[in-house]
Amino acid sequence: MxxxxxxxxxxxxxxxxxxxxxxxxxxxxxxxxxxxxxxxxxxxxxxxxxxxxxxxxxxxxxxxxxxxxxxxxxxxxxxxxxxxxxxxxxxxxxxxxxxxxxxxxxxxxxxxxxxxxxxxxxxxxxxxxxxxxxxxxxxxxYYEARYLAGIIAAKMSTTGTAGYIAAFPIPEVVMGINAFVRGMRSVNPDAQLKVVWVNAWFDPGKEREAALTLAAQNADVLTHHTDSTAVVQAAEEKGLYAIGYHSDMSKYGPKAHLTAATHxxxxxxxxxxxxxxxxxxxxxxxxxxxxxGMVDLAPLNPVVPGDVAALVAQKKQEIIDGKLHPFAGPLFDQDGRQVIGAGASLTDEELLKMNYYVEGIVGKLPK
CATH class of the missing domain: 3.40.50.2300 (Response regulator)
Known part of the structure; x- marks a missing residue:
């Protein structure tokens, strides 16, 4: 709101x-x-x-x-x-x-x-x-749409591993990464997310290189918090799935693009x-x-099964109605430390200061 x-x-x-x-x-x-x-x-x-x-x-x-x-x-x-x-x-x-x-x-x-x-x-x-x-x-x-996108990623992944190309480690970006893996783990508790930082909002060359690196590390669904369409294009070339960001990027990867978290x-x-x-x-x-209406999901690729689409629509409505919070407890960081317990959710103030990875992310957050 x-x-x-x-x-x-x-x-x-x-x-x-x-x-x-x-x-x-x-x-x-x-x-x-x-x-x-x-x-x-x-x-x-x-x-x-x-x-x-x-x-x-x-x-x-x-x-x-x-x-x-x-x-x-x-x-x-x-x-x-x-x-x-x-x-x-x-x-x-x-x-x-x-x-x-x-x-x-x-x-x-x-x-x-x-x-x-x-x-x-x-x-x-x-x-x-x-x-x-x-x-x-x-x-x-943005994290609300990211959570929904994570559900789709986990449902469509065969390796259980997704890749995330990120710009800078500020709370806005970290929130999105954590929400994405929380969405993944809501339907696959063993799902993992690997992150590559490119230290740029817009650098198609670096974004593409990072996407290829993640593809080589068994990630079969790629997403990004960067500005270009390079990640979607790389996924299309490699025969992988992708989830766009900011805009519907489906024309850059008609087969790869599952949806996008849009603004x-x-x-x-x-x-x-x-x-x-x-x-x-x-x-x-x-x-x-x-x-x-400030964030949403782009239309889903027809390859996404109907039951997955229905689940995402249900969870979207639950977020809108205030029944689901992407950062509801129990919530643990990647080292197993409990951040909040069951029955609680991160406050807006806590979200704005988020500087840690949650469970399910491989690697350490840059400082």
């Missing part, structure tokens, strides 16, 4: 050794903008036709379609995290863009720095944990734009899941 996580953010900041932010009311109120509202989008990778950035750009296009001549949108793609991001975000603000969406985790500090210099501009940052009076943050409960930003972007136009926008932290 959509929740405001201000108290959770304080805990996450403390866990990361970061100073708490100034109170959100410290800056001046955001004025009602003149129209057309100029909106900037900052993308970490090429838009392409699938992946993280592609999904955000669908949101941008939805804004244009919904608001017509009330808005003007502009984007810059393939912006690296750090100094380049600060330059692009600052350029948007300096050139009269009254709303800027910064769509990558590593844009967090550059966004906050620019926001201090432009207190009457609205900034929205994806997947971060620091707010300000004119900086809101938003993310999706949907259109509704959120439309709401933010409407709030800014109305002069009612306030800094908040949105975390939406299956119930909110």
């Amino acid at each position: 959509n929740i405001d996580r201000r108290t959770l953010l304080k805990g996450a900041a403390a866990a990361a050794g970061l100073a708490a932010l100034s109170p959100l009311h410290a800056l001046a109120a955001i004025p009602k903008p003149t129209l057309p509202l100029k909106i900037g989008f900052v993308y970490v990778s090429p838009i392409g036709d699938a992946g993280w950035t592609y999904q955000h750009d669908l949101g941008r296009k939805a804004v244009e379609e919904s608001f017509g001549d009330k808005v003007q949108t502009k984007y810059v793609e393939s912006v690296s995290e750090g100094a380049d991001a600060e330059r692009v975000i600052r350029d948007f603000a300096a050139n009269g863009h009254q709303l800027v969406f910064a769509t990558s985790f590593g844009y967090m500090n550059p966004t906050l720095k620019v926001a201090r210099a432009f207190p009457k501009t609205v900034f929205e940052h994806a997947t971060g944990y620091k707010q300000a009076a004119n900086v809101g943050i938003y993310a999706a409960r 949907h930003w259109e509704g959120f972007y439309r709401k933010v734009v409407q709030d800014v136009i109305d002069g009612s926008w306030e800094s908040s932290n949105v975390w939406g899941g299956l119930k909110d």
